[in-house]
Amino acid sequence: xxxxxxxxxxxxxxxxxxxxxxxxxxxxxxxxxxxxxxxxxxxxxxxxxxxxxxxxxxxxxxxxxxxxxxxxxxxxxxxxxxxxxxxxxxxxxxxxxxxxxxxxxxxxxxxxxxxxxxxxxxxxxxxxxxxxxxxxxxxxxxxxxxxxxxxxxxxxxxxxxxxxxxxxxxxxxxxxxxxxxxxxxxxxxxxxxxxxxxxxxxxxxxxxxxxxxxxxxxxxxxxxxxxxxxxxxxxxxxxxxxxxxxxxxxxxxxxxxxxxxxxxxxxxxxxxxxxxxxxxxxxxxxxxxxxxxxxxxxxxxxxxxxxxxxxxxxxxxxxxxxxxxxxxxxxxxxxxxxxxxxxxxxxxxxxxxxxxxxxxxxxxxxxx
Amino acid sequence: xxxxxxxxxxxxxxxxxxxxxxxxxxxxxxxxxxxxxxxxxxxxxxxxxxxxxxxxxxxxxxxxxxxxxxxxxxxxxxxxxxxxxxxxxxxxxxxxxxxxxxxxxxxxxxxxxxxxxxxxxxxxxxxxxxxxxxxxxxxxxxxxxxxxxxxxxxxxxxxxxxxxxxxxxxxxxxxxxxxxxxxxxxxxxxxxxxxxxxxxxxxxxxxxxxxxxxxxxxxxxxxxxxxxxxxxxxxxxxxxxxxxxxxxxxxxxxxxxxxxxxxxxxxxxxxxxxxxxxxxxxxxxxxxxxxxxxxxxxxxxxxxxxxxxxxxxxxxxxxxxxxxxxxxxxxxxxxxxxxxxxxxxxxxxxxxxxxxxxxxxxxxxxxxxxxxxxxxxxxxxxxxxxxxxxxxxxxxxxxxxxxxxxxxxxxxxxxxxxxxxxxxxxxxxxxxxxxxxxxxxxxxxxxxxxxxxxxxxxxxxxxxxxxxxxxxxxxxxxxxxxxxxxxxxxxxxxxxxxxxxxxxxxxxxxxxxxxxxxxxxxxxxxxxxxxxxxxxxxxxxxxxxxxxxxxxxxxxxxxxxxxx
Numbered sequence: 001x002x003x004x005x006x007x008x009x010x011x012x013x014x015x016x017x018x019x020x021x022x023x024x025x026x027x028x029x030x031x032x033x034x035x036x037x038x039x040x041x042x043x044x045x046x047x048x049x050x051x052x053x054x055x056x057x058x059x060x061x062x063x064x065x066x067x068x069x070x071x072x073x074x075x076x077x078x079x080x081x082x083x084x085x086x087x088x089x090x091x092x093x094x095x096x097x098x099x100x101x102x103x104x105x106x107x108x109x110x111x112x113x114x115x116x117x118x119x120x121x122x123x124x125x126x127x128x129x130x131x132x133x134x135x136x137x138x139x140x141x142x143x144x145x146x147x148x149x150x151x152x153x154x155x156x157x158x159x160x161x162x163x164x165x166x167x168x169x170x171x172x173x174x175x176x177x178x179x180x181x182x183x184x185x186x187x188x189x190x191x192x193x194x195x196x197x198x199x200x201x202x203x204x205x206x207x208x209x210x211x212x213x214x215x216x217x218x219x220x221x222x223x224x225x226x227x228x229x230x231x232x233x234x235x236x237x238x239x240x241x242x243x244x245x246x247x248x249x250x251x252x253x254x255x256x257x258x259x260x261x262x263x264x265x266x267x268x269x270x271x272x273x274x275x276x277x278x279x280x281x282x283x284x285x286x287x288x289x290x291x292x293x294x295x296x297x298x299x300x301x302x303x304x305x306x307x308x309x310x311x312x313x314x315x316x317x318x319x320x321x322x323x324x325x326x327x328x329x330x331x332x333x334x335x336x337x338x339x340x341x342x343x344x345x346x347x348x349x350x351x352x353x354x355x356x357x358x359x360x361x362x363x364x365x366x367x368x
Numbered sequence: 369x370x371x372x373x374x375x376x377x378x379x380x381x382x383x384x385x386x387x388x389x390x391x392x393x394x395x396x397x398x399x400x401x402x403x404x405x406x407x408x409x410x411x412x413x414x415x416x417x418x419x420x421x422x423x424x425x426x427x428x429x430x431x432x433x434x435x436x437x438x439x440x441x442x443x444x445x446x447x448x449x450x451x452x453x454x455x456x457x458x459x460x461x462x463x464x465x466x467x468x469x470x471x472x473x474x475x476x477x478x479x480x481x482x483x484x485x486x487x488x489x490x491x492x493x494x495x496x497x498x499x500x501x502x503x504x505x506x507x508x509x510x511x512x513x514x515x516x517x518x519x520x521x522x523x524x525x526x527x528x529x530x531x532x533x534x535x536x537x538x539x540x541x542x543x544x545x546x547x548x549x550x551x552x553x554x555x556x557x558x559x560x561x562x563x564x565x566x567x568x569x570x571x572x573x574x575x576x577x578x579x580x581x582x583x584x585x586x587x588x589x590x591x592x593x594x595x596x597x598x599x600x601x602x603x604x605x606x607x608x609x610x611x612x613x614x615x616x617x618x619x620x621x622x623x624x625x626x627x628x629x630x631x632x633x634x635x636x637x638x639x640x641x642x643x644x645x646x647x648x649x650x651x652x653x654x655x656x657x658x659x660x661x662x663x664x665x666x667x668x669x670x671x672x673x674x675x676x677x678x679x680x681x682x683x684x685x686x687x688x689x690x691x692x693x694x695x696x697x698x699x700x701x702x703x704x705x706x707x708x709x710x711x712x713x714x715x716x717x718x719x720x721x722x723x724x725x726x727x728x729x730x731x732x733x734x735x736x737x738x739x740x741x742x743x744x745x746x747x748x749x750x751x752x753x754x755x756x757x758x759x760x761x762x763x764x765x766x767x768x769x770x771x772x773x774x775x776x777x778x779x780x781x782x783x784x785x786x787x788x789x790x791x792x793x794x795x796x797x798x799x800x801x802x803x804x805x806x807x808x809x810x811x812x813x814x815x816x817x818x819x820x821x822x823x824x825x826x827x828x829x830x831x832x833x834x835x836x837x838x839x840x841x842x843x844x845x846x847x848x849x850x851x852x853x854x855x856x857x858x859x860x861x862x863x864x865x866x867x868x869x870x871x872x873x874x875x876x877x878x879x880x881x882x883x884x885x886x887x888x889x890x891x892x893x894x895x896x897x898x899x900x901x902x903x904x905x906x907x908x909x910x911x912x913x914x915x916x917x918x919x920x921x922x923x924x925x926x927x928x929x930x931x932x
Contacts, residue, residue, distance in 0.1 A: 060832075060836055062832055062835075062836075081840075082832075082835045082836060083835045083836070083837075083838050083839060083840050083841075084838070085836075086838070087836060088836070088837070089832070089833065089836040091829040091832070091833060092829075093827050093829045093830075094829075095827065095829035095830045095832065095833035096830075096833075097830060097833070097834070097848060098830075098852070099851040099852065099854075108834065108837050108839070108847075109837030109838050109839075112834075112837055112838040112839040112840075112843065113838050153833070156833075156837065157836075157837075160837060160838065166836075
């Protein structure tokens, strides 16, 4: 990055301290606390209504939290009007200024700050180049594609050298190809200028791909805050396990301890050894294991495993998905790969399902 | 990470008063002061004056008791209801079929008909009235023509003439609203009814008309209110048949200099009727509204030749009658006249005669209208912003008060402003200021409504983005909101201009000789029987009214439904 002087930002860390937002009786954000490091790409992930956008708008200052504090670095910003917070926000709807050219859009925040024309031009040019928009500087927004408009608002939000970059589902209005492309572009740009970024999305793939850390939100609360790898592989709640990626859930009963750090559990159709992660939930449990962690074995094999009947095969080319009926209304999804020269099993045949002890996670069941 | 750091510095904090008071609270306060001072206080004062204790009984209701106990007075109220209700019924009976034929049948000249309806609609009502007098009055051109061949025509004076003129003047309310109502119905509704075995009339009666109820009732009540509050037409045509606004005007002129006690009481009655009518309209529209969105609106249907001819004949007969007074004005402005009698020879004398006389009124008209329109545009846009973007108790009060100003007839507003601003420190009666302020407050709803509907379609994100980038609320409003609303503000302003320039009722109350407008000049010439001069002035006024609408329809691409 030494070859790019002048674009490394002095952004800040963000501390969200037990922030709550109530509307009458309903709670949109419920006692959320987060520490986001300087330069971190931090994602708030959740389905609609989980409070992620509300939290983002509180940070931007468009909403006032009911209680709790927000700090940029060591400075509490709660009493600062949104125009004085120095955050750069990218909106889901782009919110491009339709009557202003690309250059004027990008220069808008600099002019509001009273910068001299020469300085404005120099900064705008830098960001036009960074977002590869130099050739479009004098176009009006209606002459740009969706992806180009999104790069304009990105440049517009970054050029003011914000303390924090806030992005509210910036890619959800784009087609798949453009979305894929911009994911990597945004992430590369963010790394290059090192600005602290809080990114809101409902798209888990986007979150896993782009983030340094992810906070999974649900009903205004944080379910889990962790790296993408840990969110996927070590979900701390049953909700996260079902929300991120695909999982099979089966009711499990504790059948005593096995070797140190492992337990024996009984599932519909067989017994398993599972590796203990953290505390063992008491009473009724749900065991979770992902489709790709299951091995279809012949019935005559030895060892642990559930036994079930193959009821459906979905052939997707490189991968094959099997539906296994364990009886008693329990279906398990299995993901395998298809290999040239290997025949697929027949529907109606019975199989043993093998799962490694480390791949099984145990959760307290969801309250109905 | 050792790159050189460049910082833009923190955004500038607000300066001036916005450092201590938010931009929008200050704007809201200013707007409230204007609306309260120009609308609520005057209306409140009328009520107050009307309840001042009478000399005879000492009761605060004495004025009202007098009104309802003397036939001379209460008859005017009955007369007003009589002409307004009949005008409303006729306007619906003519306007609904005309709108249906123009929008559904392949009749000839549909574009011409639409333009003609708009022209009728925006032409000043009192011009139409005296034009009918020129044609059908006692010494009218056609009256004499028919008398010569021994066919006496019915009188244009009195209730029938007023109803006739009101019907032709105000049926466009129904026509335009029903046209827009038809466009919001999907073709599939009709297709389904026909497919299930209904004939055309049955389909209209059972499937289409029920969806048009809000349009028809709104149009009907607007005709009613316009007829009930019109002052010019009944003065010109009424003779001994007196309606409530004429009585108010007469009493006001009589009481002038003193306190217009009786005029105030009469104004309160007028206001009660119009407010009641508009509340009824809102209730009916809400009650019978089926939110339909037309993906493919009702289409124009090809008709058999006979039906096509019949429908065309009906529409053109109606349009012919509606346009006749306007054509007559323009034609007679080029004819020699001897008092009220026009002679069939071409001349520019009338225009020559108005050249010296028109200068001051024309200048007044253009000046007052322009200033009032600009005020409306600025304040109206701010009010629209507060209503849409800053919901809360203050905002809903503003919304309600702006709606209420629709209900305040011009003559009532005029009386209210005189009662309120006739003494120092606000001795404004007879000044240009009071006329401009009256025009402003009366036409404010046009600007507000135009900007509100546009603002509701503009995502709030755009303004939030501006704030987020460090621009304060004031800067954001000027740099982002106003440019985004530009077309709405402009079309609101054109409608305001077009409606203000022909204002008569409030002007009659508020003007003094030096602040007379073109409309007042025409009115005076008509009352004095100088029809030639009146026609020339009328032609000028029609041009001034219609020009902004040409801009509105052609450059801004607005539909004629924008008028109602």
